[in-house]
Amino acid sequence: MCYQFLTKAGIGSASFAKDDEMSRLDLFIARMVSQRACLNHAAQLTADISGPVFELGLGNGRTYHHMCEIMPEQDIYVFERAIASHPDSTPPDDRVLLGDVFETLPLALTRFGATARLIHADLGGHNAQKNDEFARRVSPLIEPLLADGGLMVSSDRMYFETLTQIALPQDAIEGRCFIYRR
Amino acid sequence: MCYQFLTKAGIGSASFAKDDEMSRLDLFIARMVSQRACLNHAAQLTADISGPVFELGLGNGRTYHHMCEIMPEQDIYVFERAIASHPDSTPPDDRVLLGDVFETLPLALTRFGATARLIHADLGGHNAQKNDEFARRVSPLIEPLLADGGLMVSSDRMYFETLTQIALPQDAIEGRCFIYRR
Ligand SMILES: C[S@@+](CC[C@H](N)C(=O)[O-])C[C@H]1O[C@@H](n2cnc3c(N)ncnc32)[C@H](O)[C@@H]1O
Ligand code: NI
Ligand code: NI
Structure with missing residues (x-):
């Protein structure tokens, strides 16, 4: 908390919170650095799996762009409700599964089977x-898509029955991201 | 560039660009880390100046929140056309100079004079x-606001007549941010 916000809340400087906590900028950087470290690690560990890569949630497209950079040879499919990414990071139409993931993930299972090299969800x-709650509901739809040895990288703790959580790489921060292996 | 984008552009894999460049995620992290390093450095160097701090451009409010954390005792004023920040990072109404900076910066000069400890512009x-072009036009409006010894941290190269550019701190990346001293 910060003086400005305390003042706004009418708390004043007497009951001043200690400012040893992280700022939103700190937290944001930590999240991005963790995401990158996990994606790099997962791409390396799955280098010999040739199946498709899935990006769940495109957003601004920064992690999608990164995945394209580190896995340039791979087909990367994007699951997104509404494309609103930076022009540099907009997937070709035939690589987009447009709609709610609760509809498009079952379609992907029919289309691709259990072949995915890497699934990233943010x-x-x-x-x-x-x-x-969302992670609990979506986990069973993601789980059957992975190839043997395929990895799932997530910003939220997932609820899988058969996947195993694996150790994070060095730059990743415990609790900010999770990696699961089939 | 990435295979997906090359395919989209109809270039194909033959003229494949080398993938040693940074991804948008890499660039974004570098920018954020630079910003934070410069703000921390500038706050430290100006610790004994008691004047107000100005944040030009609130955006999501992450750097504002960070400035609140590292300078909790300071009055931090935000110059913004339209407030659209995260609720955790929204300044109190009486700390906002709402409107175009070409109008609000001259008003700030009348109100505060040359007293600012730190001005951050993104x-x-x-x-x-x-x-x-924007940096060229806004520089002369920012310049007279700084106190003696006050610092300006910017994401763009600025065009000041009397301020001196100073060295960046360790974690900052040359060309991604700039620090000027009065
Ligand atoms: C946090 S953003 C992703 C940011 C991205 N990792 C980046 O680096 O730019 C989350 C995205 O997930 C999408 N999304 C959320 N719930 C969804 C759902 N049920 N179906 C499809 N897309 C969804 C949102 O539209 C949003 O674009
Ligand atoms: Ni705080
Ligand atoms: Ni590229």
Whole structure:
């Protein structure tokens, strides 16, 4: 918390919170650095799997662009409700599964079977409880898509029955991202 | 560039670009880390100046939140056309100078004089040439606001007549941010 916000809340400087906590900028950088470290690690560990890569949630397209850079030879499919990414990071139409993931993930299972090399999910918003409920509901739809040895990288803890959580790489921060292996 | 984009552009894999360049995720992280390093450095160097701090451009409010964390005792004023920040990072109404900076900066000079401890500007968009033109036009309005010894941290190169550019701190990346001293 910060003086400005305390003042706004009418709390004043007497009950001043200690400012040893991280700022939103710190948290944001930590999240991005973790995401990148996990994606790099997962791409390396799955280098000999030739199946498709799935990006769940395009957003601005920064992680999609990164995945294109580190896995240039791979078919990368994007699952997104509404494309609103930076022009540099907009997938070709035939690589987009447009719509709600609760509809497009089952379609992907029919189309691709259990072949995915890497699935990355960053679908969450600001509400931790909602994100957790979402993760519980979407986990069983993601689980059957991975190839043997395929990895899933997520910004939220997932609820898989048969996948195993694996250790994070060095630059990733515990609790900010998760990696699961089939 | 990435295979997906080359395919989209109809270039195909034959003229494949080398993938040693940075991804948008890499660039974004570098920009954020630079910004944070410069703000921390500038806050430290100006610790004994008691004047106000100005944030030009609120955006999502992450750097504003960070400035609140590292300078909790300071009055931080935000110059913004339209407030659209995260609720955790929204300044109190009486700390906002709402409107175009070409109007609000001259008002700030009348109100505060040459007293500012630190001015941070991250006003630019994606177009480098437009950013540069903007920086040229806004520089003379920022220049007279700084206190003696006050610092200006910017994401763009600025065009000041009397301020001196100073060295960047360790984690900052040359050309991604700039620090000027009065
Ligand atoms: C946090 S953003 C992703 C940011 C991205 N990783 C980046 O680096 O730019 C989350 C995205 O997930 C999408 N999304 C959220 N829930 C969804 C759903 N049920 N179906 C499809 N897309 C969804 C949103 O539209 C949003 O674009
Ligand atoms: Ni705080
Ligand atoms: Ni590229």
